[in-house]
Amino acid sequence: MAFPDRIERTMELSHSPERVWQALTTAEGLGSWFGNDATIDLRVGGQATMTWTSGDKATFTVERLEPPHVFGYTWNINGLPAEDPRRTYVEFTLEPAGAGTTLTVVESGFAQLPDDAHVKAFGGNSDGWKHELGELAAYLDGLS
Numbered sequence: 001m002a003f004p005d006r007i008e009r010t011m012e013l014s015h016s017p018e019r020v021w022q023a024l025t026t027a028e029g030l031g032s033w034f035g036n037d038a039t040i041d042l043r044v045g046g047q048a049t050m051t052w053t054s055g056d057k058a059t060f061t062v063e064r065l066e067p068p069h070v071f072g073y074t075w076n077i078n079g080l081p082a083e084d085p086r087r088t089y090v091e092f093t094l095e096p097a098g099a100g101t102t103l104t105v106v107e108s109g110f111a112q113l114p115d116d117a118h119v120k121a122f123g124g125n126s127d128g129w130k131h132e133l134g135e136l137a138a139y140l141d142g143l144s
Contacts, residue, residue, distance in 0.1 A: 003118045005111035007126050010104045011133055015140045017094040017101045021068035023140055024092055033139035034132055048073070060090070069094050077113065078128075079120040086112055088125070103136075105129060 013020055023029035027048075030038035035050030035058070046062045064072030072091035076082055088109035095102045107129070110122045 003111060003113075003115070004122060006106055006108040007110075007122070007129055008104065008106045009129050009133055010102060011137065012097060012100060013103055013137060013140060014100040015143075016099070017068045017096055019140065019143070020094050020101045020103060021071070023136060024071050025067075029139070033135040063089065064091065077109075077117070077121045078124045079117055088121075103133075105133065 023033060025040065025042055027038045027040050030040060030048065030050055036053045038048060038050045040046065040048035040062075042062065042065070044062055044065055047059055048062070049057065049059045051057045058075060060073040060075035062071075062073050064070055070091065070093055072089060074087040074089050077084065077086055077088055080086060086109070088107050090105065090107045093104045093106075095104075107125055110118055110125075113121060
């Protein structure tokens with residue numbers, strides 16, 4: 001049985017692509033909606049780290065950077081040890097839509113996982129993106 005390889009979410013935001021880009025690619029933005037604190041070296045090959053008050057930590061490597069339209073990175077797969085070399089690829093695409101932005105996020109690479117790991121990673125991240133993108137919208141709306 002084949003499992004889904006990708007999670008895709010699209011949302012309409014009432015903010016310009018430049019403003020959404022700042023929320024996605026700056027330490028201030030990431031540390032406000034995606035974590036409680038963040039650092040980022042915004043260049044292809046650069047790394048970002050997000051930490052939460054819970055003690056959780058996530059690190060990703062910037063893979064694609066086309067300001068202010070495409071931002072992509074790879075990161076550890078939920079449920080696998082940090083030293084596991086397998087990663088998923090996350091890509092944000094920003095398209096102008098009137099006075100706002102259509103934001104699409106795609107996370108792919110889940111098909112490389114065995115059944116048990118796939119269920120945990122795909123399910124957790126699928127639910128996680130719903131939550132995190134809601135926090136992104138709330139963060140952006142709070143800047144207005």
